[in-house]
Amino acid sequence: MGKFKIPKNRDISEMFAGVEEKETFETAIWEEEQPSVKKHKSAPKQSAAAFRRQFFDEDLQEKVGNLLLEIKLAYYKDGIGDISLEVVKNGRNIEIKTHPKKRKKKDGE
Known part of the structure; x- marks a missing residue:
């Protein structure tokens, strides 16, 4: 028996070149139906x-972090x-209060 070299890195069209699919009851049904329109999913x-x-x-975040660091150092x-x-x-403002x-107190104090 001779060695048969299998070519690598071929695409699907090259692999199935010259091959015709036989019609079966499964493929005959699909050809008659109209392709359905796929619904696009909305953004997650x-x-x-x-x-x-x-x-x-x-x-x-950087601005607020710098200000909080200054306050922490002052404390x-x-x-x-x-x-x-x-x-x-x-109201329409947000305040960050520090204290x-x-x-x-521990039981012993």
């Missing part, structure tokens, strides 16, 4: 978190290590 819906995050872009210079942040809506974290 954004999650609620992703929708909210789009308003707080990277530039705004640190006053001897206060940990601060709490509170976000409040005031020192309240320490929980």
Whole structure:
């Protein structure tokens, strides 16, 4: 038996060149029907978190982060290590209020 070399990297049209498909009951049914119009899927819906995050872009995050760092350093210079942040809506404005974290008293103190 001689060796038959199988060519590599051929596309589908090259592989099936000269081959005719025999009509069967399966293919005959499909040819009679009109091709249905495929519905295009709408863009995937954004999650609620992703929708909210789009308003707080990277530039705004950097500006707010720098201001919060300045405030944190000012508290640190006053001897206060940990601060709490509170976000409040005031009309059409948003305020970020800072205050020192309240320490929980231990039973022994």
